[in-house]
Amino acid sequence: MRAAILEENYKIRIGEVDDLRPGPKDILIETVFAGVCGSDVHAFKGVHPFRKPPVVLGHELVGTVAEIGKEVTGFEKGDRVTVLPLIACGECIYCRRGRQNLCLHKKLPGIEGWEGAFAEYFLSKPDITFKVGPNTDTRVGALAEPLAVGFHAMRQGRVERGSSVLVLGAGTIGLVTAAVAHWVGAGEIAVTDLYDFNLTVAKELGATSTYRAGEEGVEERILEDHPRKFDVVFLCSGAAITVKQAMGLIQRGGRIVFVGMFLKPLTLEMIETTLNELEMIGTIVYSKEDFRSSVELLDSGQLPFDRLITHILPLGKAQHALELLVGHGEDVIKILLDTKK
16 A cells, blocks of 8 residues: 655655554445654654554544454445554553553554555554544544644643643644633633744634743733632643743642653742742643543534634645644644555
8 A cells, every 4th residue: 555654854754654454343445635743753753652654554543344244243335444553462450540641552554564644555553443423524533643742731630620731832732722721611811822823723723812932021011911810721832941831821829730751851940830830740641531521522613623723734744744844834733644545
């Protein structure tokens, strides 16, 4: 089958890989669209902790069921589906606690022989395959995975109706985090980013105020508008400066949620954490509950998630897609690859 293969850092080759053969407990999905994630960019740049070339990247997808293993029930050929791209072992201490996202032996696309979604077909399991709702545009179905990250972040931050929320970084993950905050009824939702286009989309997805992150005095302006500071701050960009900003903008007793990937060591002044009884909370991927909520919210049509999709490029342009996200030379948020082109 045809796939986009990361051969070495910064180099994608379009070529053939072995056809996928579904076993009795597998679902073979004909991929329609595959989303390009920030973690794919990290792999492209050679800084991802475990996805290393040569590898077929991609773990955000929507497609149709092409073949069903003989032991699989509940699916039919032609069903539109998306995938929670994590197979947990089911046996480790975290799986037994119901926290499969922390599984010690989890399997992810792009490692250990599980080919990624930048290909014509993708192999899945029934328990991680979700039908796309009837009201969901197929393109939007590819957003279920990043939206599930937003749901998990929101639950980790314990955001509820009336909470005040600050999202630092309005890439795809920051935007879906803000959208879920709006959906659960947060009162104030402030968002920062370097790019005006992203901030415009943030407003459309429920942000009540937005700020240019790179401008001088941005923290002071945020405090002028929000003198009581925030119950929860989400760090969605991975930029070290956002940690300092979060410490200055969080209420006493508040929660700082680390959502973005901080790939370099950070220096923290921890005394404020003690004096203000702050919580610092990590978040990694999602649960099945998060993913199910994501699929349902997409199908509800309550928010214009299609605004996240700025580019649809042929699979053959995967190199260009990743370069666009690295350089950010134009208005770009989520790029989908059309695997049939």
